Amino acid sequence: MLKILRVIARSGLRSEPLPAPDADRLPDQRLHEDLRMLLGRALCIRQVDAGSCNGCELEIHALGNAYYNLEGAGIRFVASPRHADLLLVTGPVTRNMREALLRTYQATPPPRLVVAVGDCGCTGGIFGASYASCGAVANVLPVDASVPGCPPSPTAILQVIVDLVRARHR
Amino acid sequence: MDLAPVPGFTTARRQRLDANAWIDQLAQARAAGARLGALWASDARATEGVFRVCVVVQQSRALDWLELALPAGGPLDYPDISGLFPAAGRMQRAACDLLGVRATAADQRPWLRHAWPEGLFPLRADAAGTVGESPTGPYPFVSVAGDGVHEIPVGPVHAGIIEPGHFRFSVVGEKVLRLEERLGYVHKGIEKRFESFPATEGQRLAARVSGDSAAGFSWAYCMALEGLCGGEPPPRALYLRALALERERLANHLGDLGALGNDAGFAFGLSQFAHLKECLLRTNAEIYGHRYPMDEVVPGGVMHDLSSAAAGLVLRELDALTAQLARLDAIYTDHPGLQDRFVGAGRVSPELAARLGLAGLAGRASGQAFDLRTDCPAPPYDRLEVRMVTRNEGDVAARVAVRFEETRVAIELCRRLLHELPAGAIRVPLPAPRSDRPGLGLVEGWRGPLLVALEVAGDGRIARCRPQDPSWHNWPALEHAIIDNIVPDFPLINKSFNLAYSGHDL
Numbered sequence A: 001m002l003k004i005l006r007v008i009a010r011s012g013l014r015s016e017p018l019p020a021p022d023a024d025r026l027p028d029q030r031l032h033e034d035l036r037m038l039l040g041r042a043l044c045i046r047q048v049d050a051g052s053c054n055g056c057e058l059e060i061h062a063l064g065n066a067y068y069n070l071e072g073a074g075i076r077f078v079a080s081p082r083h084a085d086l087l088l089v090t091g092p093v094t095r096n097m098r099e100a101l102l103r104t105y106q107a108t109p110p111p112r113l114v115v116a117v118g119d120c121g122c123t124g125g126i127f128g129a130s131y132a133s134c135g136a137v138a139n140v141l142p143v144d145a146s147v148p149g150c151p152p153s154p155t156a157i158l159q160v161i162v163d164l165v166r167a168r169h170r
Numbered sequence B: 001m002d003l004a005p006v007p008g009f010t011t012a013r014r015q016r017l018d019a020n021a022w023i024d025q026l027a028q029a030r031a032a033g034a035r036l037g038a039l040w041a042s043d044a045r046a047t048e049g050v051f052r053v054c055v056v057v058q059q060s061r062a063l064d065w066l067e068l069a070l071p072a073g074g075p076l077d078y079p080d081i082s083g084l085f086p087a088a089g090r091m092q093r094a095a096c097d098l099l100g101v102r103a104t105a106a107d108q109r110p111w112l113r114h115a116w117p118e119g120l121f122p123l124r125a126d127a128a129g130t131v132g133e134s135p136t137g138p139y140p141f142v143s144v145a146g147d148g149v150h151e152i153p154v155g156p157v158h159a160g161i162i163e164p165g166h167f168r169f170s171v172v173g174e175k176v177l178r179l180e181e182r183l184g185y186v187h188k189g190i191e192k193r194f195e196s197f198p199a200t201e202g203q204r205l206a207a208r209v210s211g212d213s214a215a216g217f218s219w220a221y222c223m224a225l226e227g228l229c230g231g232e233p234p235p236r237a238l239y240l241r242a243l244a245l246e247r248e249r250l251a252n253h254l255g256d257l258g259a260l261g262n263d264a265g266f267a268f269g270l271s272q273f274a275h276l277k278e279c280l281l282r283t284n285a286e287i288y289g290h291r292y293p294m295d296e297v298v299p300g301g302v303m304h305d306l307s308s309a310a311a312g313l314v315l316r317e318l319d320a321l322t323a324q325l326a327r328l329d330a331i332y333t334d335h336p337g338l339q340d341r342f343v344g345a346g347r348v349s350p351e352l353a354a355r356l357g358l359a360g361l362a363g364r365a366s367g368q369a370f371d372l373r374t375d376c377p378a379p380p381y382d383r384l385e386v387r388m389v390t391r392n393e394g395d396v397a398a399r400v401a402v403r404f405e406e407t408r409v410a411i412e413l414c415r416r417l418l419h420e421l422p423a424g425a426i427r428v429p430l431p432a433p434r435s436d437r438p439g440l441g442l443v444e445g446w447r448g449p450l451l452v453a454l455e456v457a458g459d460g461r462i463a464r465c466r467p468q469d470p471s472w473h474n475w476p477a478l479e480h481a482i483i484d485n486i487v488p489d490f491p492l493i494n495k496s497f498n499l500a501y502s503g504h505d506l
């Protein structure tokens, strides 16, 4: 136990402030307030890999590390679409995943937000559309915001989520 | 029989055989202890009037590319080799989905084809580009009968942030009697897509076969291409490629060690290892301009040089990593709760591993002492004397132990690569690739051997590219590893293999 505590002390606090919105540099506190007023609770995100190369998943995982302090910002990843406010969708949507993605969307209670992550989610990316791929997420679902990048950094993903929630609240 | 050298991987030889000689030779190879590298097919009707079925088998330093030609007008059947190499079963089913060549095997269920029409073979040259959807209907899972047996279907969308796939458990109480996987959900037509790329740009797509193996696959691709061009990257570039590959190994091993702790209820492990991994990724951003080595390996060399200041930064980071890794290893080893979950879980015995052909990291944790960096090292590994890490227990604990030790080995390798980094250019222009024969690239990625077979057309476009991830070899073993374990241990056991979906589904 002592060893564990020592390592924790040595690692220190790594959390960084939330990215400020592009337009108006609001204090971070504002996001927590926005979330509370909009939802009355944390923002719940369900991630769906609809065909990605798994590069985007690496960054969405990284979003959960101490540096990005997601839970501190009132954002949570949830296991079921039924508990989700926002779907974070990666990949070109493969034809083999199209139906599962649509079902996940239908299981998410409205008003639901959809964010397409990565060049593939935004446009089909390097894989494009083909016999096996429907291309961009927007070809299958209405998309509220997208995060380009291959893969986009955790900060970029967080930024788009924060901006989207703020815009909705205004 | 004429043995043609295969450009790219210098110890590989290619032979065209008839069906009898093909199966005989594969049986002999198997009896002598050879391992399956890959099986795939291609459409060579335009040039030779045939479909080709290719198998690569490896026996220590020797790689044999054994090829069968099926005349286009005749029956497209060929001998089933899954009795010799069990992992070939799904590769044969995939080849049937993509090209319509059929192994004479009992299991003729589609594998990658979930939603495109039967009779459409997308990798045939004359296949239509986009087609309507046509779901294939319910997949006939094998069911287990018996008193109190019930089925639990899971996926394709899972609870966590992981790739999609379907698992069908047959259980009694909590105990798993059988697991059947169904994959192919992230099949996005990568092999077909390659054919629209000029050969000089294919490494970008290769890097995205499985994003966690970007450096590995793009290097394997470039190795095949450079062989076809008759060019070689300068020594400095080879060292920098190895540095990118070992850093990719470090990032994935660190991530997995954290996730494995977490899946065993030890969130401390996740937060600590995630912190170490994040440091590594941020250093990547400084040295590569990108958190992942996505486009670092390019034909003829690498994208970015490393200044001596940057090398110093990396070395200092390695020192810090070494110290923290030792502390965390001690904590994992001494933690009774963790060890209780790790030891004995998801065991694949060395005998079973040998029979199934378990590859890479998971194979080495089950006594399969194979690592390309040691067995048939391509430059610069031929100068690095990589220490291979093996365990015989074959359980989650062994796969954790191999990761810890391979992390240390990778740190040592990075130090050595930096200390011995040759001076000179990082990239050279390449002559045009030859189109009269295929090339082969093979790299030991963090998960295991990554193979790329490449054919280039006369106009410089890719005629056929087959990337083969070791997940093809190891997914079937997971079905065995879970037997007699309890369902709640599945996430932990699955994570201990951490196999690719995208790298498999293509």
Ligand code: SF4
Pocket: A051, A052, A053, A054, A055, A056, A090, A091, A092, A117, A118, A119, A120, A121, A125, A126, A149, A150, A151, A152, B208, B211
């Ligand atoms: S955007 Fe890039 S990292 Fe994300 S799924 Fe597509 S290829 Fe992979």
